[in-house]
Amino acid sequence: MARRAFLLTTALTAVLALTGCTQLVGGVARTERPDVTKVAGLDITTGESGPKPGVPDADLRVENGDGGEMDRLAINTLADVGAYWAEQLPARFDVPFEPVRRLVSYDSNGAGVEICRTNTKGVANAFYCSLDDSIAWDRGELLPMLDDSFGPMAVVTVLAHEMGHAIQYKLGDKGGITQATPSIVKEQQADCYAGNFFRWVAEGKAEHFRISTGPGLNQVLATMFFIRDGAGTSAEKQGAHGSAFDRVAAFQFGFAGDPRRCAAIDEAEIRSRITQQPFAREDVDRGQGKGNLPVDDPKALEALEESLREAHKQTGAVPPGFATSGGTCADARETSPASYCPATNSISIDLTELVRIGTPPKRGQRGGIGDFAAFAEIASRYALSIQKATGYSLEGPAAGLRTACLTGAWAGKTTAEQARLKLSSGDLDEAVAELLADKSLIAADVNGTVVPSGFARVEAFRDGFFDGAGRCTRKYSG
Incomplete structure (x- = not known):
């Protein structure tokens, strides 16, 4: 992702205030609601x-x-x-x-x-x-x-x-x-x-x-990721x-x-x-590969804060607290590398693990994915706070798909010309890679239970990216 150069007024310490998501629209359109146990009308199978x-x-x-x-x-x-x-x-x-x-x-x-x-x-x-x-x-x-x-x-x-x-x-x-x-x-x-x-x-x-429409199709989509055009x-x-x-x-x-x-x-x-694009002038190599920011850079995290606040400014939800240390939660399990606790309306992050995810692999070596994958994990936990504030369940596959969709809606806002944290070439491919991971939080509920179909995860993210948060609550109402 690219970070635009603005005057910085605050620094990230132990607490980072993240603000709300785009207004979630009520009145579910039944004709749009999918069966979360199916993939394009077929049962999700694991054979x-x-x-x-x-x-x-x-x-x-x-x-x-x-x-x-x-x-x-x-x-x-x-x-x-x-x-x-x-x-x-x-x-x-x-x-x-x-x-x-x-x-x-x-x-x-x-x-x-x-x-x-x-x-x-x-x-x-x-x-x-x-x-x-x-x-x-x-x-x-x-x-x-x-x-x-x-x-x-x-x-x-x-x-x-x-x-x-x-x-x-x-x-x-x-x-x-x-x-x-x-x-x-x-x-x-x-x-x-x-x-x-x-x-x-x-x-x-x-x-x-x-x-199978679960793991089998996941492997097919992973193949599509492998044979993609290179970033830029x-x-x-x-x-x-x-x-x-x-x-x-x-x-x-x-x-x-x-x-x-x-x-x-x-x-x-x-x-x-089409989202494929060449790198922009501001997409320089800051030591993480072109277009990638160091995930633990306070300025990058501050830009993430601002991007979430801007993308989700229409909500009336109270923003969650944000800490770099974990703690006990009365009503949800801890998830890595980020957790949301409904009881305290707070998000905790594991910066070490986020850095691992956000650091692209070097040629011939194993590694993470890229900065967008790490930032999207954080954004997904924030999406849960919005669902809680608007009365949606935080457990089950519908919550996981809403989470993926709302994360996609945030990503769509980062394409704006004036966005401080702006989508770079290759970022959406990082999203696909993370969405297809077995333990991806981008399409997981509050307890980290991942929607079994990678096909459904990517589709939900794409719905939010192109159509915004209103689509998320109309289609994935549960």
Whole structure:
């Protein structure tokens, strides 16, 4: 995040006064209220995800394959994705599905293969080529890395995305894609088409794969985070795919909708919601990586105080006290790295743990996430104080989703030009990473119980970010 230079009138000591949230609107609209036990209408499940046991491998012709595990995984994926589109293209667009003409496997560490006017030696990638209607994948480095890091459904995610590009080519004008279409539109459409396919898998319709809507989808969204554009990349850059926040949004549109929703993604739609941006001039490296503030810097915490006060100035709630030391609480469990106690209307923080979360990892090393992830943990506990003041329950999944949504509403206010604590490139990706963490407080109730669906957590945060606090209480009333 970027901190604007203003005169500082107070310093953070043991107590930091944080003020209230945007006015919470009463009068729940029933048509907007979701079932917190579901994901886009499907039950939240925690079963196995990955290849179905005992199912014979698909029989597809593959060039240059080795018959190994990665090739079998790719072939079964493309067979299932092909079956999905053979059903959907005629039904949704009145277009027959023609299978991709060429499937090519290669090892980027071995001898190169000429495909799409490119030699694949050293190319750790998967791609669709419209020149010869082909899909190719690197079985030597890319697919094993995805499988080792996130599980087999990460491989399915990447190849379903590539088939999405094939669908764009086969749809032609009906898909709204031309040669002049910016790459960000094409890539977001392909992410959306991948979401369509995963909905079909989650409904139990795929022959070779299964996925749970809880941990399984969480792994898919984590894959989207991994394959995001780097912080500071402009959405207008040729070849831009999107930030994690934007890619996950496109995937979720597809999971919740049908392929026509994905085909509707165009330049105007992208401009209305895309958050990917280059770094601003004030986004310098203060020793934590570009765009990151030291979380324990009193000036940074003071700027956080001001941003919360400004974002939530319409509330009549009494602001909670804020301390750097914990204590006993009569009506809630302690949570790390920040806790809210309803009985005393106070927030306590563990600066050491917040610094760990707020310090990005160095190349090749494990570490935290970034400053926004740490600040959002604090903001989430503040969101609970607002819910208490306005009569909402602080326990259960509805409270967790309201918390995520209200935290998103605060984040949305940090995009304002005059904001002292201002959103930097990459900050929303930090939010996605923290939201997908097993113990993330951003979508947790007062006792730290996290909403089991990462899909639902991210969706709630996005609702608040784009639509504000009123949306949070209308939709997540419990």
